[in-house]
Amino acid sequence: MKERSDKLVKEERSYTTEEIARLLRVSKLTVYDLINKGELPAYRVGRQNRIDSIDLENYIAKSKNKSINPKANISHPQRADAESSIQNNVIISGQDITLDLLANSIQAEGFKSLRDYNGSLNSLISMYNGKCTIVSCHLFDGDTKEYNLPFIKRILTGRSYIVMNLVSRSAGFYVKPGNPKNIQTWEDLSREEVTIINREKGSGARVLLDEQMRIRNISSKEVKGYDNEETNHFSVASAVAQGIADIGIGIEKASKMVGVDFIPLIKESYDIVIMKSEEKSGLIQSLLKILNSPEFKNKINTIEGYDISKTGSIIFETD
Incomplete structure (x- = not known):
């Protein structure tokens, strides 16, 4: 019994x-x-x-x-847990679902891909330390108003690499349906009656927030909830939906998944970086082939919230 x-x-x-x-x-x-x-x-x-x-x-x-x-094993890329995997596998670091599509396509080209889910800044640091193969970035620089290159050039100084666009997407505020507190601008974050939910240190959304606050001379002490963190866009949007916070920063897709309003503020370039070497030349050619293929772009088009007009373009390449 x-x-x-x-x-x-x-x-x-x-x-x-x-x-x-x-x-x-x-x-x-x-x-x-x-x-x-x-x-x-x-x-x-x-x-x-x-x-x-x-x-x-x-x-x-x-x-x-x-x-x-083996050809059917492309829909569920494994996660990278061991540092030794870098020797024989393509480790892709980042959190966006388009990276899962990329990992599937890379496996279909004959490479074994593993997924890691670090934020943009931490991914770049991992690449500098030789712990991943491809990293994604959406890092806003408040001084130049550029995405990614100012950070990539500083962190990967002295290295040889290539930067390609994966997608473009809107970043902005998650607010409650109807936006009852009429939150519209970055300055609204410092209002006493507004509580935010933040992203973890090293994520692209956290860098965007910190840079926007820095150039506007807004102190973190002025922002209620600044130290309350979540580790992905969906969790941030969910916290707003549940009334835990009035506002969060993230991408449009997550707002549609949980039913909160989205206020677009900036169009960000979501790029990928790979180190250049003789050993990686075949992988780089496969990447360019995948990113510029109608099949891959059509897959992204089935997911709402992405702009593929620059997908596959080379943003920057060292000599």
């Missing part, structure tokens, strides 16, 4: 999207994409999506079956 009861408990267990992300070692945005595509059945309990254990087990089983065929 006890054995039957234990079995029922196991079968009836359900997980939140955050728990699924931890179990699969992917971002929550990736979990939501799987749900939206119907690959991972989910249902709502209050404000939360839930996934039954049996559906998770079925999804994993299907993924394992696909991995028997």
Whole structure:
């Protein structure tokens, strides 16, 4: 009897999207994409999506079956956990879902791709230390009003590299539906009645916020909630939706997923960087081929919130 009861408990267990992300070692945005595509059945309990254990087990089983065929093993890139992986694998660092599409395409070209989910600044530092192959950046420089290159040139000084555009996208404020506190500008962050939810140090959204505050002489002490952090766009937007904060900074896509309003403030260039070497010449050619292919661009076009007009263009290349 006890054995039957234990079995029922196991079968009836359900997980939140955050728990699924931890179990699969992917971002929550990736979990939501799987749900939206119907690959991972989910249902709502209050404000939360839930996934039954049996559906998770079925999804994993299907993924394992696909991995028997090497050509079918492109839909679920592995996560990079060991530093030694850099020797034989393409480690892609960053959090956007377009990087998962890129990882799939790279595997289809015959490379083994692994995913790491660091923010932009931390990804660049990892690249400098030789711990990843391709990194994504959306780092705003308040002095030049440029994205990425001022940071890349400072951090990768003395190195040989190439920078390509992956996508462009809008960044701005997440606010409650109807924007009840009429939040419109960066200066509104310092209003006493406004509480923000921040991103973690090293993320592109955190750099954007800090740079905008710096050039406007807004102190972090003036911003209520500045020290409250989340680690991805979706969690920030969710905190606003749940009333934990009045405002968050992020990209448009996450606002549509959780049902908050979005106030666009800047168009950011989401670029990728790869070190140049004789050993990586084949990978670089494959990257350019993928990024400029109609097939890859069409895949991005199926996801709302991205501009592919510059996808595949070379932004900068060292001699």
